[in-house]
Amino acid sequence: MLSYVRVAVDSKPEALLQLMLREWQMERPKLLLTVHGGSENFILPPKVNQAFSKGLITAAISTGAWIFTDGINTGVSKYVGEAVKLFGGHDLRKRNTIGITSWGMIDNNLDLIGRDVSTKSVSFLLA
Template sequence: IFLFCQYVRVAVDSKPEVLLQLMLREWQMERPKLLLTVQGGSENFILPPKVNQAFSKGLITAALSTGAWILTDGINTGVSKYVGEAVKIFGGHDLRTRNTVGITPWGVIDNNTDLIGRDAFRPYQPLGNPLSKRACLNGFHSHFLLVDDGTLGKHGCQHGLRRKLEKHIQLQKIHPRLNQGVPVVCVVVEGGPAIVSTVLHYVSNVPPVPVFVFEGSGRAADLLAFLHKQTIDRQLDADIEEDFLIRIGDVFGIERAEATHLYTLLLQCIDHRQSVSKTVFREYACAVTKDTNHSSMNNR
């Protein structure tokens, strides 16, 4: 069943201030006090049951207790699907009040022509053709920005718009009398090679965006967590570094040259150690509830 949600098809070069105005005025979303941007694997992957429980409960607890918006890619696979399941299980009865926003490429959505219309209810089947290479929307998101760059079947066009929207929201004042912007926190679950570059973008931002790496979720998240742990006091020993390079290649199925490049990016992420925490969500929910304006949470 696809629950009631609101969506709009937007151009890839849409202005973030116009999008935020639409979300606040037309969709009547409550102004966020925190922005949780969830990044990670877009293909299906398995989270161990205990890890999934901690992620799901912690994410929604953090969102509800702080008045946060949650941003994902909105598709019904990978980390976005896990976020949808978390909303379903822990989000309460009125799922329409949850501010879980999918920012999704229009051209990858299966049966996207079913969504064409203006000011009308459009039925949508979230279970697509198993033989299709297209993606389906996750039915437990409350809102969607469907980003159209004119291509079909290509992922990635949404990333630039998502970053601009996040930055614009970050500049908004939580209260007119307070000189405090909306804190942004990135949560990393699993993820491929591109997630490493995404993390580097957040931690090298001005001001830096704190990144919480969910250890135990796999691939990019676990590589970041391992390096964070092993480089607390010193650089990696030569033998550990060699093993780590081999591990990068095995995890992503890439050649030595690409693994070496990714290792450099991982080290650059850890250079911003004060903005990177490896965490479990019990700690994470507590951290953002107590201090949503701290740009460099304590390391764990």
């Protein structure tokens, strides 16, 4: 299940954290791993890709970390997504990987406007 939230620039971080902990039932992280890079695609050699993927997921699982990316399916973030898909298991994919991107970068973003904002819904729009 994929959850999302749209927030205003002046949203309080505490409100977003409470949403993630209470409504989405994420466990409080012991560590935050942020992976950022250019949006340009590049090719990692297979051995480097496997070492990166296994290392990232091992670090996240062993530390109880949340992984933050720019939420774009290009560049280094694409490799993070592939790592989570291949090695992360269901719980990590659902609960510990968070993509943060601007509203304009989301395909078909207009389809998300006006969705149910109740706590029983899969999706949340706060702004």
